[in-house]
Amino acid sequence: MTQYWTDLVNRLTPYTPGEQRSGSDVVKLNTNENPYPPSELVLQAIADVSPDSLRRYPDPQSSELRKTLAGYHNVTADQVFVGNGSDEILALAFMAFFKGKAPLQFPEISYSFYPVYCDLLNITPHMIPLNSDFTLPLTQLGGKCGGIVFPNPNAPTAIAVNKSDIEKLLQNNTSTVVLIDEAYADFGAESVIDLIDRYPNLVVSRTYSKGRSMAGLRLGAAFASAELIEGLRRVKDSFNSYPVDAVAQAAGIASMGDETYYRETIKKIIATREHTTELLKAQGYRVLPSAANFIFVSPPDRDAARLFAELNKEDILVRYWNNDQLKHWLRITIGTDSEMKQLMAVLNKLHSHG
Amino acid sequence: MTQYWTDLVNRLTPYTPGEQRSGSDVVKLNTNENPYPPSELVLQAIADVSPDSLRRYPDPQSSELRKTLAGYHNVTADQVFVGNGSDEILALAFMAFFKGKAPLQFPEISYSFYPVYCDLLNITPHMIPLNSDFTLPLTQLGGKCGGIVFPNPNAPTAIAVNKSDIEKLLQNNTSTVVLIDEAYADFGAESVIDLIDRYPNLVVSRTYSKGRSMAGLRLGAAFASAELIEGLRRVKDSFNSYPVDAVAQAAGIASMGDETYYRETIKKIIATREHTTELLKAQGYRVLPSAANFIFVSPPDRDAARLFAELNKEDILVRYWNNDQLKHWLRITIGTDSEMKQLMAVLNKLHSHG
Numbered sequence: 001m002t003q004y005w006t007d008l009v010n011r012l013t014p015y016t017p018g019e020q021r022s023g024s025d026v027v028k029l030n031t032n033e034n035p036y037p038p039s040e041l042v043l044q045a046i047a048d049v050s051p052d053s054l055r056r057y058p059d060p061q062s063s064e065l066r067k068t069l070a071g072y073h074n075v076t077a078d079q080v081f082v083g084n085g086s087d088e089i090l091a092l093a094f095m096a097f098f099k100g101k102a103p104l105q106f107p108e109i110s111y112s113f114y115p116v117y118c119d120l121l122n123i124t125p126h127m128i129p130l131n132s133d134f135t136l137p138l139t140q141l142g143g144k145c146g147g148i149v150f151p152n153p154n155a156p157t158a159i160a161v162n163k164s165d166i167e168k169l170l171q172n173n174t175s176t177v178v179l180i181d182e183a184y185a186d187f188g189a190e191s192v193i194d195l196i197d198r199y200p201n202l203v204v205s206r207t208y209s210k211g212r213s214m215a216g217l218r219l220g221a222a223f224a225s226a227e228l229i230e231g232l233r234r235v236k237d238s239f240n241s242y243p244v245d246a247v248a249q250a251a252g253i254a255s256m257g258d259e260t261y262y263r264e265t266i267k268k269i270i271a272t273r274e275h276t277t278e279l280l281k282a283q284g285y286r287v288l289p290s291a292a293n294f295i296f297v298s299p300p301d302r303d304a305a306r307l308f309a310e311l312n313k314e315d316i317l318v319r320y321w322n323n324d325q326l327k328h329w330l331r332i333t334i335g336t337d338s339e340m341k342q343l344m345a346v347l348n349k350l351h352s353h354g
Numbered sequence: 355m356t357q358y359w360t361d362l363v364n365r366l367t368p369y370t371p372g373e374q375r376s377g378s379d380v381v382k383l384n385t386n387e388n389p390y391p392p393s394e395l396v397l398q399a400i401a402d403v404s405p406d407s408l409r410r411y412p413d414p415q416s417s418e419l420r421k422t423l424a425g426y427h428n429v430t431a432d433q434v435f436v437g438n439g440s441d442e443i444l445a446l447a448f449m450a451f452f453k454g455k456a457p458l459q460f461p462e463i464s465y466s467f468y469p470v471y472c473d474l475l476n477i478t479p480h481m482i483p484l485n486s487d488f489t490l491p492l493t494q495l496g497g498k499c500g501g502i503v504f505p506n507p508n509a510p511t512a513i514a515v516n517k518s519d520i521e522k523l524l525q526n527n528t529s530t531v532v533l534i535d536e537a538y539a540d541f542g543a544e545s546v547i548d549l550i551d552r553y554p555n556l557v558v559s560r561t562y563s564k565g566r567s568m569a570g571l572r573l574g575a576a577f578a579s580a581e582l583i584e585g586l587r588r589v590k591d592s593f594n595s596y597p598v599d600a601v602a603q604a605a606g607i608a609s610m611g612d613e614t615y616y617r618e619t620i621k622k623i624i625a626t627r628e629h630t631t632e633l634l635k636a637q638g639y640r641v642l643p644s645a646a647n648f649i650f651v652s653p654p655d656r657d658a659a660r661l662f663a664e665l666n667k668e669d670i671l672v673r674y675w676n677n678d679q680l681k682h683w684l685r686i687t688i689g690t691d692s693e694m695k696q697l698m699a700v701l702n703k704l705h706s707h708g
Contacts, residue, residue: 002581004531004555006453014591017414028410037405046408046601047401051391054400054605055567056382060371084438088594099360120592177358201358213409216600227356237368238474240442246570247400247601251408 008120015116018319027342029333030317032184032294034213036265036336038255042214045254049247058246061233065249069221072256073193078226081233082252084243086183086207086220089232090149091117092239093203093222096231097177098123101146107136109325111155111181130157134288134296138165142173151181153189156319156331158290160189167192170199177228179203186211186266187273188291193223200225210293211266212255217248269293273334279344283351294333302328307350314346362474369470372673381696383687384671386538386648388567390619390690392609396568399608403601412600415587419603423575426610427547432580435587436606438597440537440561440574443586444503445471446593447557447576450585451531452477455500461490463679465509465535484511488642488650492519496527505535507543507645510673510685514543514645521546524553531582533557540565540620541627542645547577554579564647565620566609571602623647627688633698637705648687656682661704668700 018031037043066080073080083089094117098104103126106114118125126145131137134157141148148169153160170178182204185191193204203224209215222232236243244252255262277287277295284300299307308320308330319331334340372385391397420434427434437443448471452458457480460468472479480499485491488511495502502523507514524532536558539545547558557578563569576586590597598606609616631641631649638654653661662674662684673685688694 002554002585003529004451004582005585006450006455008453009450009585009588012588012592014588015595016591017411017595020411020413031411033410036409038408042408043405046403049400049570051397054392054396054570055390056387057371057374057385057563057569058572059374084594084597084599087596091593096360096363097358099362101360116592120589175357200356209411215411215596216403216408218412218596218599228358231356231359231363234363234366234368235474237370238366238470239445240438241369241371242441242569242572243438243597245438245572245599245602248599 012119013116015113019317021317023315025315027316027335027339029335029339029343030319031215032210032292032333033215034210034265034269034293035334035339036213036268038213038251039258039261041254041258042251045250046247049250053246053250056246058242058244058249060237060241062244062249065244065252068253068256073223075193075196075223076226079196079223079229081222081224081229081236082244083220083222083236085209085218086181086205087113088243089205089220089222090114090179090181091120092232092235093179093205094118094121094123096235097179097203097228098147101176102144103146105141105145105148107150107154109134109154109157111151112321114149135159136161138169142169145176147176147179148173149179149181151183152192153184153187153291155184155292156294156321156326156329157288157296158184158292158294159288160291163190163192167195170195170202174199174201177201177203179205181205183207184210184292184294187270187293196223196225200227203228208252208255212262213265214251214255217251219244219248219252269334272337272340276334276340276344283347294331296329296331298328299330304328304330310350311343311346316343316346366473367470369467373671375671377669379669381670381689381693383689383693383697384673385569386564386646386687387569388564388619388623388647389688389693390567390622392567392605393612393615395608395612396605399604400601403604407600407604410600412596412598412603414591414595416598416603419598419606422607422610427577429547429550429577430580433550433577433583435576435578435583435590436598437574437576437590439563439572440535440559441467442597443559443574443576444468444533444535445474446586446589447533447559448472448475448477450589451533451557451582452501455530456498457500459495459499459502461504461508463488463508463511465505466675468503489513490515492523496523499530501530501533502527503533503535505537506546507538507541509538509646510648510675510680510683511642511650512538512644512646512648513642517544517546521549524549524556528553528555531555531557533559535559537561538564538646538648541624541647550578554581557582562606562609566616567619568605568609571605573598573602573606623688626691626694630688630694630698637701648685650683650685652682653684658682658684664704665697665700670697670700
């Protein structure tokens, strides 16, 4: 700390993303990246970006991209907002809908950036414990609060809730914003984007990092009533007018034009996930039912810390949280079949030596 | 406004960027874009971005890019911070160094995003009037305040201050952060980046939008003591871990490797600026001395509003602020010689009819 920092900086405990180690031997299953490249149409769109669109400012409102996403999701362009990844969208949404209000409800085990935003923006967190089977107690959310946020499927548990249950929550909570973070919804959860016309307090956030394989390009979106989108825009235009660059806008548009390709890659990831789950269960692992591109697993001896370290030594990166609630668990991203084979081979080796 | 917005959103008056009209007949001199494309090395770096670096998260700390910028400016990598354009860097810096402190000093006529950040972050602005010749009264800055920020050269006046005068200000103000916004410094102002080792409260922000022709890619940087950079990083990692995408990181690195090209384009812009200034002065315009890639001009009849509208009708876009202090002035970006010829031709036509 220094005399020049604000009190805010002194109080912050920043979010820690997973390690970005590289190298051809590394099996990287720690940041929920898609193992398959983006569509050829995306690569072409990037190659086609003109020198003029590099030297000029991008469209600050990303109008063409928003129109494309609106068409895809059958909503109107004024119901769509885009940003520099869904993390930026969540930060702006916390400012637009939750800051200065009553405590914000979210699951105790959930995306670990939520409490960080609360800290940054002086929002009181009200964390709701999960059920003992790690499912979300949806009926315990709501009531007197400043808003509700949770991922569907949840992270890092990978467990999804039903659309009908979310709709009940919306019917019972009309006075504050309900933000559903659908970062991983492409891999099995039911989207609630089509409910935004009926619930003026519903915001759905999305990322193009996972299902669309573009984590490197930083693109996220939010879907909500035009009024809520206008709230997001006002905050964005008071923070950074042009968060989505020209390349990301072009790539985002292109990515929505190759549905066949993405459906195939998502299908492959789901098949690999189910196969890996079976193999791990056969070895005595506990594996939570996943609707995401990752699985949340606990080894037979529950010593996840040791397993994390041993995998790390073998250049297999997975995610581990050293806290009381999660210390017996690892989050493993679903890679290609070949990467998962490497993982299983190392696990077999470790267990035969253990 | 809606019941779902926070008080913050209701109170905001967002920043308004210049119009991004496109079309082959439009002469766009309203957002200070560089009329020349980025270096071929940048175009090549973008074409070379691999599918793997698109599907993966970018390096959250942009280490290679920061090392490259550090080498270029003869500082260390821990004295460099990068972000999604210098607007994002300014927003993060206001959070890291000014929020919750005493009133922040900046010139009354200056970058119009500063008061917007103050509004967003609840910082009290203390605006210092310019001298009657639009120069910055540097000796009136400082004293009891929560910090100081100004662009050098200033915007939209284009007038620069001397490095020695900034150094005096730093010597007299050691208790709060002094943020020098060098967005346009490539076009004539003396940089103070080399003072960061001597003044632990100095932050210098830079953009690669102007001098490096990459407004479309959103890349900015800040230079300061390692402690201040750490403050920026803490705020960034509490807001958005990956603001600089893989393409922008690669392009930024490439852009620092073609000094000859950029020196030439900057030289051309300066020559065009000086020539345009002479022509306008010969027509009776008042033109402030510019150290930037734009000029601040007042027409002979002082009716800048009418001239703005007439130029707009002719598809020549310039910037006009409809407020008491700036209403007699237009900000005109320096384009190519051919674009400035088109501007002069329209001005001649308008004056011969007027």
